Ligand SMILES: Nc1ncnc2c1ncn2[C@@H]1O[C@H](COP(=O)(O)OP(=O)(O)OP(=O)(O)O)[C@@H](O)[C@H]1O
Ligand SMILES: Nc1ncnc2c1ncn2[C@@H]1O[C@H](COP(=O)(O)OP(=O)(O)OP(=O)(O)O)[C@@H](O)[C@H]1O
Ligand SMILES: [Mg+2]
């Protein structure tokens with residue numbers, strides 16, 4: 001198959017990234033600003049969001065080897081690295097490409113327009129003081145950015161001493177990530193209630209999740225089979241899908257294997273995982289075009305609803321009452337807009353999300369429907385974004401299914 | 406640890422089997438007959454039930470290698486054996502010790518007082534024509550009897566053409582078995598809805614269930630890990646317990662391994678399974694004493710309830726009405742008996758079971774409470790059976806748990 005997407009997809013000069021950015025900047029962003037899109041859903045995007053490398057999020061109980069795993073892939077230490085048998089990593093660390101080694105603290109990171117982290121300030125300084133980037137040079141960082149995280153602790157220890165909501169921040173990073181690796185220690189398998197609820201917070205990202213059963217060489221093969229079996233037994237219940245999650249079994253650091261019996265298996269598993277990592281850019285660009293399409297469709301219904309609310313406001317008396325009535329009856333209004341414009345029901349946001357955004361606003365200040373802007377947005381969806389999507393996804397190789405007798 | 410239970414526990418001359426039988430025959434059986442115990446719960450026991458060897462039930466989709474597995478353990482063909490890639494075994498076969506090779510058909514088996522199968526006639530001739538024993542000589546048959554079963558088929562095929570209720574018969578054999586092996590084919594993993602409901606029918610026998618992942622040598626190690634993982638993922642949901650079920654991974658026939666990469670693992674797993682089989686007699690005798698204790702306790706409350714019903718019948722008028730009232734209020738009567746005699750609530754049968762047995766009976770014909778019989782039964786429980794239990798279970802090695810601060 002021809003390489004449709006280059007390996008340096010995320011360089012500012014790449015045509016796909018560039019095209020997405022141009023569409024967003026010229027056609028979507030002005031409309032998002034005008035119709036207060038960001039007050040309801042998520043902040044305006046920046047160029048850095050488009051240029052950001054695919055992101056890999058690492059999660060696991062403490063000491064499972066998350067930091068060692070990153071070091072192994074980098075084939076070097078990264079600035080500020082700490083590895084040890086006790087809980088060591090005490091913050092979120094974005095390990096990313098940099099020409100010289102340096103650590104940038106969270107507060108600086110969140111205001112750096114060239115970095116895709118401007119959204120984290122919503123977690124407050126309590127979080128920003130526990131967030132930093134570690135920049136350095138390593139071949140794999142041309143393709144991906146890693147997010148190292150503090151190990152999940154069990155019970156009381158987890159809850160005290162954290163100055164931010166762990167599950168919530170995990171959710172934010174998961175949303176921005178292309179791959180989420182859940183690490184487990186074969187030698188000390190533990191799925192605490194805390195980690196289980198962290199996994200549950202990843203609902204909706206199932207397709208990004210992979211599991212790593214690390215330190216698999218520290219036990220006998222029979223023990224490994226029992227541990228691996230117990231892991232799948234439990235994960236099946238946590239995920240509750242019929243499809244299994246992919247588990248990579250091995251020892252992901254540069255030391256020789258303690259028990260070399262399964263050398264070949266581990267090598268094959270590690271090769272598979274590396275291949276997955278190297279294929280990330282290709283898959284990630286598709287995902288981002290897809291996300292942009294979703295954003296444009298949401299913007300379209302949002303605009304229609306906002307201008308519908310504006311249009312139905314009384315001109316003189318009873319404004320407050322009319323607003324309250326419309327907020328309460330928002331589901332009905334969604335249906336009206338759906339019928340009037342024919343936008344798919346699936347494009348609409350959850351009623352509660354929009355209701356929350358509408359509280360304490362003056363609907364009379366909402367803009368009217370700008371027909372030409374709407375037309376331009378339709379063209380973005382039907383033409384511009386479709387063209388980009390075709391460029392990044394290879395033509396379908398599905399054979400038509402045989403007729404069932 | 407000293408061998409408290411001999412390997413030939415189930416020979417008629419064994420002292421434990423003999424002691425159980427004597428207690429049952431002299432003290433329990435007459436009482437069971439007098440108080441119609443068998444009309445409510447299960448048939449009278451025979452000497453053959455006590456002497457029966459521990460029983461291993463094999464279940465699985467068709468062609469997973471159930472019959473080949475038995476042949477492998479016997480190290481020989483058994484009479485009537487059929488092995489093949491299509492659905493072959495079309496009946497339940499009890500493979501058991503015999504001095505000469507022969508096949509005994511189901512109808513004859515069910516009336517043979519020396520065999521523990523007199524209970525199967527309740528499944529009718531439709532089942533009896535699909536049941537037989539295969540007797541032959543093989544060392545392992547000194548310790549266990551195997552029940553080979555027809556493979557579970559998926560969908561329509563399963564339901565048509567079976568002249569008996571498969572799940573119900575499975576339940577009966579499971580009840581009489583000491584070990585239930587669920588076989589899966591690593592090369593063609595399949596957990597059909599039918600097999601899933603067969604597994605569900607084994608509820609309450611969880612502790613007897615083991616899983617065999619067979620033909621594990623026919624695929625690569627990486628494939629094996631995926632298949633095994635998928636199996637555990639699914640089984641965890643079917644069983645719905647936090648504890649995993651033990652899975653033996655290997656290739657259970659006498660052919661050399663196709664893929665010898667995991668030779669050592671398979672050998673270790675096969676050795677574990679064999680050890681489990683050879684330890685069955687020891688564990689099984691404990692289970693049987695336990696079953697007899699349960700039966701005696703049930704008999705005790707049954708007798709108390711029956712004579713309570715008798716006592717409360719009017720002597721002349723309104724018999725039918727009184728009976729109906731007592732059947733409807735049976736839960737209340739259980740409580741009365743519990744309060745009067747102090748028998749544990751857990752000893753009582755499900756209210757519905759006893760209600761079903763009481764329909765269309767004449768309570769005035771029930772016997773009164775026989776105080777001396779009850780006293781003898783109490784002695785059986787407090788002395789005779791306790792002595793036997795102590796004989797077969799080694800003294801507890803539990804250390805007292807440390808006080809929690
Ligand atoms: N593949 C491996 N096999 C055996 N031991 C390992 C492996 N990887 C890491 N370790 C050891 O496990 C311990 C924990 O490693 P590391 O600090 O990388 O874990 P972590 O998941 O980042 O922990 P934390 O959550 O505390 O940050 C260290 O002592 C490390 O040497
Ligand atoms: N360990 C094994 N490895 C590979 N093939 C095997 C193994 N055991 C059995 N087979 C093959 O699988 C097929 C089915 O075997 P067998 O008849 O023993 O299965 P079964 O479970 O008893 O099937 P059925 O439910 O139809 O009675 C046969 O062709 C047999 O040679
Ligand atoms: Mg760490």
Ligand SMILES: [Mg+2]
Pocket residue numbers: 471472473487488493494553554556
């Ligand atoms: Mg068979």
